[in-house]
Amino acid sequence: MLGQTEQIPIRLLGVPRWNASAQAYFPAKGLVLIAALLLAPGETLTRQAAAALLWENASQERALGNLRQLLLRLQQASGTEEPAILVNKNDIVAGPLAHRSDLAQFLLSIRSGEMEQQREGLLAVSGELLENIDVSGEQFYLWLVSERHRLKSLFFATFAQLLEDTTRFGGRAALSIASIGDRALRLEPDREETYRNLMSAYARTGDHEASERVFESLGRWLQSEGRPHEPATLALRRRLKGYVADNDSFNLPVEQPSRVKPRVAFVQPTSFDGKPATVVVRAFIEDVANTLVRYRTFTVLSSYSSFAATSDGNGELYKSLRADYQVRTTVFDDMRLSIVLLEESSGEIVWSLEVVLNERQIHAAFRLLSKQVAAALAERVERRQIENDRHHDSSAYLHFLSGQQLIRGKCDLPLLRRARAEFRKALDLDPSMAVARARIAQTLQLEWLMLGGSDPHLLHRANAEAKVSTEIDPALGIGHWMCAVVALYQRHFDISAEKFIEAEALAPNSADLLIQHADALAHFGQQEEAWTRFQSAIDLNPLAPDIYWWAGASIAMKREEYSTAVELCSRMENDESALRILTVSHSLNGDLEMAKQYGRRLQENYPEMTARQLSLLSPNRDPAVNEKFYQAYRLAGIK
Template identity: 30%
Template sequence: MSASNITIIRLLGRPSAMLDGQAIALPEKGYFLLAMLAMAPQAKLDRETVRRLLWPSDEAEKRANSLRQLLARISKALGTHAGALVRTENETLQLALPDLECDLVTLMGAAAAVSFEQPLFHGELLESAETPTGGAEDWLSDARRKITDRRVTLIDGLLADASIRHSPSLPRLAERLVELDTAHEGAARALMNHHARRGDLTAARQVFARCRDQLRADFSTAPTPATMQLARELGIVDMRPATTADKPQSPLERIIPAQPRVVILPPETIMQDPLVQRLGRVLLEDVTIGLSHQRVFKIIAAHTSFELANRGHGAASPLSNLQFDYSVYVTIQGDGEDITATCRLTRVATGEVLWAIDLPLDVKRMRMSLGSLARRIAASLTDVIERHELTTSLDDVDPSAYRLYLEGKRHLAGTDLQQLRQARKWFKSAVKRCDTFSPAHAGVSRSLGMEWLVRGMKDHELLDIANQSARAARSLDPGSGRAYRELGFVSLYRRRFDESLDLFEEAQNLNPSDADVLIDYSDALSHAGDLDKALDLGLAAFKLNPLPPDYYYWILGSTHYVRQEYEKAIETLDPVKDQHATSRLLAASQAMAGNAVSARKYAAVVRENFPDFRSEDIRYFVPDRDPGHSELLIEGLQRAGLS
């Protein structure tokens, strides 16, 4: 290939290709193929790996034919005067290096000589690209992590070069490193030195404070001695010796944990009957498991609390010294068949009992009775802790990620767009304070997915971002049913029905008593055509959460509608009939039930709040496996007067 025919491929940021200074259009999967090859050892992959990542078909011949067609389309886009981008040899594909320029190859090259002036430190790999398969999605997430690690390594190396200390590029390099790794102390020290040399100690102090606060929020730790020493040398921290009054008992005491910490204390069993004591321990462990399913508390396991008691750190010891926020006491007492379980929740800092309950145990059906009690106690404790956390004004103290998350959860109860966006703001604040807090990432995903649904959007941009947040939630906490729930939601609206049902099944396995999981699983089953099971799960969700968020009514009402139970749909939607998001379903339900006046009223609400909506749009954003179900909804909307 001559110099004038060099092909330039950009894969960082929005992918593009240029030949001889002119933009050329490559197929979207072509960019995926080029990125996969650029990330592979020796820029080479076997054909079958590529086929399976880029095409979901189970038939090998179909995948092989699709790959041949893709290579032909890439060749056609380049024309006859350019060399090939991909070399083929038997069962392997290889990037045609060095006959093309590719930013990703340059970035990942072991001996890459880069400077900050190059655009290699910016742009996400295959920005906004639609992943064709689940495997491609996994590959893309992993590749993006590798690129972030590579950028951190390269910038680290550049900052270590003494020649850059006085370069105007230094602050931009260090700031970019902080964007990639928010708690990177090397970048903070470089910026502190830079500002101090310029005489701007205020800016240096701000950099130090930002780094210190980020370390506290993310890792519950303090800056390293090297960072503290530099701060002292620059005079940006208080050099006075700490007094007895202001000296903390430990370096972590001032740190705000991401989540409340709950200790389950050993049973205070009045009766010394061995059977009663064993029952107490079983119930204690079941309550521990129930609380840990919520994934928003740091639970100290039952066996650990026994160890603490044995070491002299039981109920008589100041639990606040052990960094606990709440303590749970479970007691089993009684005689014969008259046995009672007592549970109480205490705020450790004040000793205040926030909640207490006495519940009888059925000795004849002990196993079932214990399981039911454990679920009830765990659900009640979760509710009490959330309410207590929300009673403290966010203006009074520096809020934890958990409290910011709860604020978002409170706004997420509705389907109003402003509420959804406000919820997302809180969830993002929680992520900023602690980016390893899985529930906050799941909350961001939920707010994005619900906005996409409420707006009836055709493009998948919001869904793609929701999917990234859901995957982050699962990566941070593989045992989170909420993370699987959000992944199932996205898969449903991408019309990957079987994948969605598998994800919801896993979510239910992880959180069997989570009403939010059950209602969304119900929605997925309804769209997949399993209407009986969908209705059963929907009703079960209402039993677990009798005062639910707005979308519960929407989902159960939709199931009744598809079952052609229009009066039941209207009755189900009555509590949320004034919400704009439900106006479409209410218009269709009223029309199909023969209530023309009411149907027209709700149709007018749709026109006012969603002026771009057309009934035909249902085919694009309502993911029904059976097209007849979508047609039924379109018919109802058209009868209501919505064209």
């Protein structure tokens, strides 16, 4: 790693030091010469230019003589295997050892465009160029001031861009923010723009407390200096406070049931032909029952007794359980489980769910699904106890339906915002409408995507809405589906995969969910499974809206079937949302003329986004996929 003294033989940023050998003393002018070479065009200076910079007040003959002695000292100190400088007739060039200095590594990292290299480059900066160096001569002073200003400008421009790129998707990056922020504040402690950069970065990750701490730290500094905040800082804080207020509005009061605790009995699971289920299924149902014992609003009878009671032929033992609800499990082929919740007094099916426990999924999904089924059962039993006291406004449902009609799989920004307004109206009338919360999350996530992924606050709001939706109704598949989608775009791949499993268990035949899960699997690197789910979704929705064809084209592109990707895009009513797919697919398919046409349209929509930023919009687990997309954008003429 950069920034570690033992691996940086020459330090030119901060107090200059020569660590390349055990030599006790090294001439300061030698370090100045190395810095000047690294900062010169082509890393080359003529002997005359170097001598004039270092010995401005000496005659040319004496200055050149001093330079010859200095070059000899440098060559002796660094050796011949890895010299600090190279002398070529009248020119002096930076050598391999100079390229291992902190200054060279910083300049190299800035040019690389790679976030990790840039972060390491910033961490290598321990101060200004050649701190505490003896300044003699006007020419040297002007050169030093100019180069310090240039390097600072490079540092802070890279610092601001790196913070934005690191937190663009709202993921957690607190350690990275803190480390490079510390370097920036050490370099220029009174630069208020640095504090604003840090406040915004923490807010983009959702850590508003850290953002506020940065503001308070700035306030203490300004107070000690007797200065007020800049207007831009106060305006930024007001805007960030607005995001906090939005998130606070998601904390809903929890209804507290006050009725007598109902008793829930799990009957022994059976196959559809009436035979006892396998040991695995029995263990799964027992796990669900055991998970439910933590709930205080109802009582779960021991599965040992309830299983034994249901095997009693005349039913007398079961009657002795005095159950209010019965959970019945039927097993079909391929380990497909149908779980229903029955009210004993009426025989009414209150709730039902299908779960698939196949060998491929069981290791990862067994515990997860048991928790989800338990949570859904608990929510339904609790809701059953209080729903008689709850008033639902029918007009709220009408607003919800209006919102659904506006989106209907279309990728249109004005329609998304109108739909969100309808869902908000539904929530104003009925705050417990979980599905409206989930749909708001969907509109926010789609808006984030259509705006080029530049506003992580939209993702945070989408995540908050989706989580509240699952808290209101844990059995609602779309809530878990939206949690999964947001986690995917925040690069939390494992969380996303788990949430998609939960959502699919709750809504196994939802075409909308299948298409989103298919898209996610492609991002996880499971292209064949993704394509299978895409085909299943189209089978359920053959006259599909644009978003289905967009997802299918994205999957085909990742399978390197570029002609198929282009053909699927042609089925869309409006190809604006597919411009990235079309640009990359044509480019990688060798049709550069078409790629450049779509690339120009893409740049018109996102004029400030580079090829690198466009490639990073796709949340792929494998970075090599993004690198391929980056090269495709470059071939299409995007810089």
